[in-house]
Amino acid sequence: MMTEDFDRILDECIDRINRGDNVADCLSAYPAYSERLRPLLQSMHDIQKTYTFAPSADTKRAARQKFHATLGKRGRMTPVLSLFRAILRPAVWGTIAVLVLVLAIVGALVIEPVFTPTTLVPSPDGNFAFLISDEPNDIGDFESLNVTISRVGLQAAGSLKRLEFRPETATLDLTRLQGERSQEIWRGNVTPGQYSQAYIYVSDVTGKLKSTGQIVDVKLPSSKLHLSLLFEVTTDAVTSFTFDITVVATGNNGKYILKPQVGDSGARQEQRRLG
């Protein structure tokens, strides 16, 4: 029993050190075990010190560019290829026929209102605000990077219901929205409930390079960029959803790709203004 307790404490200390705590913090949290813990954590420290190295920035950058270039290619090729392959399969025709029949019977009554997104109108006192921000990756290469968003949508969790709205501010310069900066592009009332996705339709991207002043080609994995994040909209608070976009160089060919960044996106809630 004692050994299991100790294993658990040692494990927790290792987790804490991995998260950035130091050995002393952990020892002071478990004074009864500190004598036994100290040499073990010292060994951990020795091993980490011996094998930890910072990979070369150039190698890492080249690997990242290769990864994003492959990712970009998949974004263009996969839907077309998979659709083509699917059409060739006879079994798919049977499934489509059944599906069409079912839709024909049920569609007019039920499906149609569900598949068609509800379009929302802006309101300054609404319970929902949508913001755009930029996670700095290769944005430093740009003098300006204007992104035009034609529509924004939210997907309700656990249903097919979608809400869409047109941004009040459609074109944004991402070079001005780096890191913690963000810009609100729409505010209005959204049906309270849980949502599982936010997506934006990008109709135009124009990037101007700092180094040459040239307009550069910025690709999109698709015209619809989406993020899968569970968030809630309520009536008694304003939910501000920040959609983070980042631009990444795809190789040494001077091309860039624009993609959503889930890590820095998300919703937060604030008390609603009164009156």
Add this chain to the structure above:
Amino acid sequence: MNIGNRKHIPTINEYESRLADLYEEYYDKIARYVYVHIGNKEEAEDIAGEVFLKALKSLKSYREQGIPMQGWLFRIAHNLTVDYLRKMDKRRTVPIDSVVLVGNDNPVDTAEKNIEFERVTEAMKQLTTEQTEVINLRFLGGLTSKEVGGILGKSDGAVREMQRAAIEKLRGIMGVEK
């Protein structure tokens, strides 16, 4: 039937997006994980890059059956490392005779680092294969015991026990005071 509680199955696009997000956090950790096994930094960095490309190509076969994506990346790293070592016809752990650390430090510091590297590596060689994996994944990969258990097919309790036994063994070999 409660549709609200049904588990969301991510699409390939969502997996791609998650993989891209893991890149920054895990590239370095995977490079270090590989480095412990092969003892060559440049090759370790190349393999780390290869891990993400391989993951991208194999995303269709990835399903989260108890193993999170970062754990899956280390599994790919392990397999690529094994392939590499087979190709190089080397043994499991770092070939210390061939490893010489080169730095910008003065020669005395570099020599001390080399001695320390040999001391730790020699101790690591005394561990079992599974113990080495646990130490490597926990200390250099930064994974939790549960995640390590998912990769090795062990319970997190078994991983914790193996971890303690491995560190005690290392301490016994390396000594504490230097």
